[in-house]
Ligand SMILES: Nc1nc2c(c(=O)[nH]1)N[C@H]1C(S)=C(S)[C@@H](COP(=O)(O)O)O[C@H]1N2
């Protein structure tokens with residue numbers, strides 16, 4: 675127990691305060707934001723990986739939850755497929771888990787909801803300079819990956835989303851340390867209610883040691899891959915393909 679507290683204190687001292695402070699106060703300027711993210715990436719990636727796979731992001735109490743949690747980015751995927759699922763209450767929607775796995779599977783929303791769940795109250799930090807504390811309930815990514823069995827070559831999990839900016843789909847990716855981290859969940863509830871469309875229905879990623887743009891909404895498919903270089907722009911995410919850093923540690 676004291677070991678955990680020490681590691682968490684170290685994480686807070688080394689990475690969290692520095693980067694969270696820069697992103698909230700000064701990140702409005704695009705050039706400073708770039709600088710902050712690039713400087714922060716190396717520091718936090720090293721810190722997280724040195725401290726270990728299980729260091730936890732801070733969790734908060736019910737009383738600390740933000741009265742308003744704004745939406746950002748896309749808030750209504752326009753594809754016909756998504757609209758059809760949305761209008762049907764996601765009743766015949768399914769999360770595809772495939773790629774470098776031995777038994778690819780599709781999980782219905784009811785299946786996801788009947789699996790063991792995790793609930794966490796965490797702070798979301800957007801590089802545009804706002805934060806909010808919210809409560810998330812969902813299934814651990816580990817539970818899903820254990821159900822399909824990763825092949826030895828798998829190194830990253832790519833999250834394919836239903837929405838796009840123009841012709842470019844939103845997507846994200848994380849490495850296996852974050853994929854198996856205890857706070858990495860596919861959330862279907864937010865603040866005690868089913869996830870709204872604005873916040874990413876039917877499920878969205880929560881990967882709590884990283885910034886807002888990693889928290890992929892409208893996740894339709896999880897693909898295990900060996901390399902990110904062959905996906906879309908090759909940098910591991912929609913924003914990463916436009917210059918943001920792949921490891922957005924806080
Ligand atoms: N699919 C998808 N996921 C996304 C985005 C998006 O536009 N599309 N925006 C990202 C950004 S920049 C932020 S800050 C958060 C916003 O989540 P919220 O709308 O629940 O506040 O979602 C992230 N995940």
Ligand SMILES: [Mo]
Pocket residue numbers: 746799800801802886887
């Ligand atoms: Mo963001």
